[in-house]
Amino acid sequence: MQTKKFIHDIKENEAIIYKVSGVYSNTIEDQKDLYQEIVYQLWKSYKSFKGKSKISTWIYRVALNTSVSYLKKEKRKGNQIPIDLILSNRIEQIDTIMEERIALLYEYIKRLSIIEKGIILLHLEGKNYDEIASITGFSKTNIGTRLSRIKLKLKSQLIK
Amino acid sequence: MELEEIKNIWDDMSQEIDKQKILTDKSIVNITKKRYVNKIRTISILETTFAFISIVFSAYILINFTKLDTWYLSISGIIVVLFLIIVPILSVKGIRTLKYLDIAGNTFKQSLHKYATGKQNFINFIKVSSYLTFPFIVAFMLIAEKIFNNNNLISENDIGVYWYVLPLGIIIQILTNKWILIKYSKTLNEAENILKELEQ
Numbered sequence: 001m002q003t004k005k006f007i008h009d010i011k012e013n014e015a016i017i018y019k020v021s022g023v024y025s026n027t028i029e030d031q032k033d034l035y036q037e038i039v040y041q042l043w044k045s046y047k048s049f050k051g052k053s054k055i056s057t058w059i060y061r062v063a064l065n066t067s068v069s070y071l072k073k074e075k076r077k078g079n080q081i082p083i084d085l086i087l088s089n090r091i092e093q094i095d096t097i098m099e100e101r102i103a104l105l106y107e108y109i110k111r112l113s114i115i116e117k118g119i120i121l122l123h124l125e126g127k128n129y130d131e132i133a134s135i136t137g138f139s140k141t142n143i144g145t146r147l148s149r150i151k152l153k154l155k156s157q158l159i160k
Numbered sequence: 161m162e163l164e165e166i167k168n169i170w171d172d173m174s175q176e177i178d179k180q181k182i183l184t185d186k187s188i189v190n191i192t193k194k195r196y197v198n199k200i201r202t203i204s205i206l207e208t209t210f211a212f213i214s215i216v217f218s219a220y221i222l223i224n225f226t227k228l229d230t231w232y233l234s235i236s237g238i239i240v241v242l243f244l245i246i247v248p249i250l251s252v253k254g255i256r257t258l259k260y261l262d263i264a265g266n267t268f269k270q271s272l273h274k275y276a277t278g279k280q281n282f283i284n285f286i287k288v289s290s291y292l293t294f295p296f297i298v299a300f301m302l303i304a305e306k307i308f309n310n311n312n313l314i315s316e317n318d319i320g321v322y323w324y325v326l327p328l329g330i331i332i333q334i335l336t337n338k339w340i341l342i343k344y345s346k347t348l349n350e351a352e353n354i355l356k357e358l359e360q
Contacts, residue, residue, distance in 0.1 A: 007185050015177045039188060040195035045264030058264070065263045065271040098172065105169045115357050118268050124170040137267025146360075154166065 006046050010039060013059045017042075019125070020060070023109055023117050024067035034070050041066045053134065060125075060135045064118050071114070108157055116150050123147055210248040218244045224307045232314065233306055236299035243296045247289055254282040269358060276354040283344045283351075290340050294333040301325060 010017075017038045025031040042062050049058050109117060122132045129140040138146070218241045228237045257278045261271050305311045 003189070007188050010188055011181065011183055011185075014181065014183050015174060018177055018182065019174070036191045036195065039183075039191045041263045043188075043192040048264045061268065062263055064268045065261060065266055068268070068271040068275050069261045069263065071275065098176075101165075101169045102173050105166055105173070108166065113357055114354060115268075115272060124167060125174075135268060137269035 002046070006043060009055050009059075010042060013056055016056060016059050016125075017063055020063040020067060020121065022106060023121050024070065024114075026110070034067060037070055038063045038066045057131060057135060060122065060127075064135065067118075068114070108154055111157060112150060112153065116146065116153070119143065119146050120150050120154075123150075210252055214244045214248050221303065221307070227307050227310070228303055230312065230315070233303060233312070236302045239299045240296065240303060243292065243299075247292075250285055251289075254278070254285055257281070272354055273358055276351040276358075279347060279351040280355075283348050286344065287337075287340060290333075290336055293336070294329050297329055298326075 017035055021031045021035040021038060025034050042059060045062055049055070109120060112120060118136060119132060119138075122135060127135070129143050132138070132143050133140045136143070221237055221241050221244075225234075225237055228234045257274075261274055263271075266274065302313055305313050
């Protein structure tokens with residue numbers, strides 16, 4: 001029963017895992033590894049989820065924390081289940097312009113610091129300050145300050 | 161591309177991702193199973209190897225401890241045994257601190273803080289260990305010669321083939337320390353930057 005519920009919750013929220021792993025990895029191989037590591041960590045921690053927050057909030061938290069713990073790890077090729085993470089391979093209708101725009105978007109985000117990446121990701125996901133604060137542990141005021149700084153940083157990158 | 165466009169592209173991308181499904185029931189189960197087995201295997205290999213080497217060497221020295229019949233050989237024996245026991249324990253502990261962050265219990269901020277401080281501590285530990293390696297080798301050389309060949313390198317004034325060990329050891333020590341500084345300086349800077357940024 002627990003496994004069925006877990007599979008259902010993961011499938012419902014797999015886009016979160018895809019996006020977090022995309023922001024915190026530099027190659028497709030890394031992304032695949034991080035993606036699977038997040039799925040594994042979610043499974044390992046699933047029992048501790050008491051339903052006090054939304055499942056998506058919990059998944060964001062575990063995914064971001066896994067990305068932090070992943071920073072130190074070597075690539076572990078050969079330990080993966082084959083999955084196709086390349087967006088353009090999965091979406092037949094995707095056009096080249098869209099693909100380029102997504103690549104550019106990731107390029108901008110990847111220039112940010114580890115902390116900033118997490119905050120901008122949650123902001124782009126439409127999370128309000130309360131939700132971002134609950135996931136990250138920063139105060140709402142601090143989130144506001146950091147987001148202003150990130151926006152300035154991104155703007156200066158866009159101008160260059 | 162304007163700043164507003166970033167949000168628009170993200171939303172477009174999100175819509176596309178939402179339409180597609182990567183995971184199947186089978187792939188989720190396979191990922192969790194395979195990762196679980198790999199992790200158990202990695203942990204046990206690392207810990208068993210450390211424990212095995214330490215226990216074998218330490219036990220051998222302790223069994224032959226009576227052969228270390230001068231105060232400096234006894235002290236060398238104690239140093240070697242302590243080094244063999246403490247360094248692997250601290251090393252495994254350091255790796256575990258970094259490896260086992262409370263993924264579900266910590267907030268992002270706490271995880272980053274623990275990761276950065278854990279990294280700093282671990283690198284400092286590696287630095288200290290590298291400085292201790294040379295005294296360890298000298299002590300090990302003294303007791304090994306005594307235990308295996310019943311030869312006291314100090315009192316018999318016969319250092320034999322070991323005449324080159326001291327200068328060579330010093331050169332290796334200098335090169336190793338330099339290499340460690342180069343190898344870990346980037347990681348150490350990153351850890352420091354994370355901690356500084358967390359304070360802002």
